[in-house]
Amino acid sequence: MMGSEFVIWWLLAILAVAFAVAMVAVRNPVHSALCLVVNFVALAIIYLLLSAPLLAALQLVVYAGAIMVLFLFVVMFFKSSSDRNWLRPQLKAQLIIGGMAVLVFLVLLISIGLLGANSESTAGMSTVVNTQGSVSATEMSEANPQKLGSWMFGYHVLPFQLIGVLLLIAMIAALMVARDPRAEGRSRFERHAPARDDILPREVDL
Amino acid sequence: VSDIVVANLVLAGVLFTIGVLGVMVRRHPVVIFMCIELMLNAANLTLITFNKHHISQEWPALDGQVYAFMVIAIAAAEVAVGLAIIVALFKKRPRIDVDEINLLRG
Numbered sequence: 585m586m587g588s589e590f591v592i593w594w595l596l597a598i599l600a601v602a603f604a605v606a607m608v609a610v611r612n613p614v615h616s617a618l619c620l621v622v623n624f625v626a627l628a629i630i631y632l633l634l635s636a637p638l639l640a641a642l643q644l645v646v647y648a649g650a651i652m653v654l655f656l657f658v659v660m661f662f663k664s665s666s667d668r669n670w671l672r673p674q675l676k677a678q679l680i681i682g683g684m685a686v687l688v689f690l691v692l693l694i695s696i697g698l699l700g701a702n703s704e705s706t707a708g709m710s711t712v713v714n715t716q717g718s719v720s721a722t723e724m725s726e727a728n729p730q731k732l733g734s735w736m737f738g739y740h741v742l743p744f745q746l747i748g749v750l751l752l753i754a755m756i757a758a759l760m761v762a763r764d765p766r767a768e769g770r771s772r773f774e775r776h777a778p779a780r781d782d783i784l785p786r787e788v789d790l
Numbered sequence: 791v792s793d794i795v796v797a798n799l800v801l802a803g804v805l806f807t808i809g810v811l812g813v814m815v816r817r818h819p820v821v822i823f824m825c826i827e828l829m830l831n832a833a834n835l836t837l838i839t840f841n842k843h844h845i846s847q848e849w850p851a852l853d854g855q856v857y858a859f860m861v862i863a864i865a866a867a868e869v870a871v872g873l874a875i876i877v878a879l880f881k882k883r884p885r886i887d888v889d890e891i892n893l894l895r896g
Contacts, residue, residue, distance in 0.1 A: 590794070593794070593797065597797070597801045600801065600805065601801070601804055601805065601808070604805055604808040604809070604828055605808060607808075607812065607821075607824060607825075607828070608808060608811060608812040608815065608816065608821075608825065613818050613820050613821050616821050616824060617820075617824060620824050620827065620828065623805075623828065623831075624831065627831055627834075627835065630798070630801075630835065631835075631838055634798070634838050634839060634841075634842045635842060636838050636841070636842075636855050636858070638855070638859075639834075639838060639855055639858055639859065639862075642859065642862055643831075643862070646862055646866060647827070647831070647862070647865075650866070651827065651865070651866060651869050654869060654870070654873060655820060655823070655824060655869075655873070658820055658873045658876060658877060659820050661877065661880065731850070731852060732852050732855055732856070732859075735851070735852040735853075735855075735856060736852075736856045736859070739853075739856075740853075740856050740860075743860060744860075747860055747863045747864070750863075750864070750867055751863065751866065751867050753867075754866075754867035754868075754870050754871050755870060757870075757871050757874070758870045758871050758873070758874035759874075761871065761874040761875055761877075761878050762874040762875075762877045762878050764881070
């Protein structure tokens, strides 16, 4: 690993550890969820340095995207009944800081776009594609998602399918666990219908 | 063993320890789940690091990355079930402290 990559690794490692500590230390669960998102992003870039680009993308999409949104849903579900005022902005200069962050993001997006328009290969692909634009044999053997996919479906098909079944079972189990216990024993159609003994004539005595 | 392998393993160890500490210290159930996710991520980091370390031209194995992929999928399933349990507990009583939960059957 080259010197510049090592510097980037150190920055990411410090970022990951700092935000992990902050996640444990911060009192508000929403804040700790946001700290964990930063930690996941830092880990995703470390995965890129370790030549695992597909897992870096999955880390961002699945962890920092889907799972953390689920966490935030549940945290807000909790907080909404305990104190009503929690959505009030807590930082003093929140608008200014947020605006500056959006501005930086915009500049980044524009510069990446310009970079991609100027050069054939984008900056992130430089670990896979060398300067001539051709894929070298040694880096081909370890890096790309195509290789990972063929390896997974060549040698690990059964675990992959078992994981699909497991996700289905987990989804059904989550629905069963979180359902409303007061609606137990009543079907969806009967819930708003009058009770059965009101419909039946009382006088009938068998 | 190159220095970057050692450095990544040390980082994974530190992150895992922070996750364990959070599970020990915190009492909010969702934060405890987040700490478990942090521990799973540390394990993923070791898997990917060892994959990078053991790969070679003669044997271009990617088992470590495949296992890391499966850990991510298992973590998603675990989060779905765990958060459903927390929601079910929340429906029973509005204020949850994990020290007070001693029954799975309310």
